[in-house]
Amino acid sequence: MSSDHSHLPSETELRAKALESLLVEKGLVKPEALDAIIETYQDKVGPRNGAHLVALAWTDAEFRQRLLADASAAAAEMGYFGRQGEHLKAVENTPEIHNLVVCTLCSCYPWTVLGLPPVWYKSAPYRSRAVSEPRSVLAEFGAELPEEVRIRVWDSTSEMRYLVVPMRPAGTEDWSVEQLQRLVTRNAMIGVEQALAPERLAP
Amino acid sequence: MANSPVSGSGFREPEGPAFRAPWEAQVFALVCALQDAGKLSPAEWSALLGEEIRLAKERGDPDLGDTYYVHCLAALEKWLSEKNFAAHDEIGQRIADWRAAYLRTPHGRPVELR
Numbered sequence: 001m002s003s004d005h006s007h008l009p010s011e012t013e014l015r016a017k018a019l020e021s022l023l024v025e026k027g028l029v030k031p032e033a034l035d036a037i038i039e040t041y042q043d044k045v046g047p048r049n050g051a052h053l054v055a056l057a058w059t060d061a062e063f064r065q066r067l068l069a070d071a072s073a074a075a076a077e078m079g080y081f082g083r084q085g086e087h088l089k090a091v092e093n094t095p096e097i098h099n100l101v102v103c104t105l106c107s108c109y110p111w112t113v114l115g116l117p118p119v120w121y122k123s124a125p126y127r128s129r130a131v132s133e134p135r136s137v138l139a140e141f142g143a144e145l146p147e148e149v150r151i152r153v154w155d156s157t158s159e160m161r162y163l164v165v166p167m168r169p170a171g172t173e174d175w176s177v178e179q180l181q182r183l184v185t186r187n188a189m190i191g192v193e194q195a196l197a198p199e200r201l202a203p
Numbered sequence: 204m205a206n207s208p209v210s211g212s213g214f215r216e217p218e219g220p221a222f223r224a225p226w227e228a229q230v231f232a233l234v235c236a237l238q239d240a241g242k243l244s245p246a247e248w249s250a251l252l253g254e255e256i257r258l259a260k261e262r263g264d265p266d267l268g269d270t271y272y273v274h275c276l277a278a279l280e281k282w283l284s285e286k287n288f289a290a291h292d293e294i295g296q297r298i299a300d301w302r303a304a305y306l307r308t309p310h311g312r313p314v315e316l317r
Contacts (some may be wrong), residue, residue, distance in 0.1 A: 004309055005305065009303045014302055016226040017226075017296040017301050018297035018300075019280060019283070019294070021301075021316065022231060022294065023283070023288075026288055029233060029237060029242075030293055033232075033236045037231070038228045042228065083235070083245070105250075105256075106249050106253045115221065116221045118268075120214040120267075122267055123268035124265065125267070126214060138252065141214065157246075157249065158248065158249035159246065192301065
């Protein structure tokens with residue numbers, strides 16, 4: 001072969017191309033649907049959706065009730081629709097209980113409200129340690145919890161995904177939803193961190 | 204997040220694009236599209252992927268999250284042949300066809316299967 005042929009993709013890339021072309025050819029997926037999904041997850045869906053829900057729950061007691069009662073419905077109210085068959089449950093941190101989310105089997109994650117999971121969420125160390133030693137996992141993320149706070153670990157499944165509602169930081173009493181959203185990090189909604197303190201916001 | 208003072212935990216990663224390579228997005232989209240079209244149930248996918256991750260670890264994959272989409276790819280290939288949508292050989296042949304297509308297509312021209 002001369003060197004003027006097209007750049008040869010890696011074996012993995014070729015496997016992905018083979019799979020896609022077979023699935024399209026057999027009518028199992030539509031190319032337009034694939035493009036739409038990639039566009040959505042790359043650009044439109046992300047942890048800002050979840051942060052919006054959390055900030056609303058902090059400022060609107062009725063919305064908070066609805067979110068805790070049925071998070072899928074509350075998210076849909078805001079235009080964040082889950083994929084078919086997925087239910088979203090919001091779990092609220094309190095001074096007594098801190099919630100942490102993991103998927104011990106694969107990497108089930110509330111895509112609709114958090115976008116795509118970080119690499120560590122899909123790793124074996126996180127999957128096992130979140131369950132066996134959640135307190136030290138939290139410490140590594142910089143969230144030191146007082147001894148008396150109980151940690152509740154939620155194991156996601158294909159049917160049930162979790163969104164942690166962190167505690168509202170002190171000193172934000174007169175903040176707007178837009179301002180509050182910036183304190184709600186993706187990690188806080190997985191439960192490996194607390195919401196940012198106001199002074200930690202970048203100016 | 205960039206704000207976490209995590210040290211040596213292995214849980215840190217830079218905030219970056221959702222996908223590290225186009226093929227990762229391609230595989231992710233295939234999984235979603237099959238689920239949206241009702242061809243693959245979320246429970247079925249979770250079981251398949253969980254099994255694939257378990258097998259990969261047995262084979263020595265440290266499974267640090269960076270091979271996640273490779274596991275997805277392998278699980279999809281298995282699903283395709285288990286459901287008799289495409290035999291193992293057909294998938295292998297298609298990979299070979301794409302390789303050949305790249306090798307015969309001059310640089311700068313669209314690569315197409317024959």
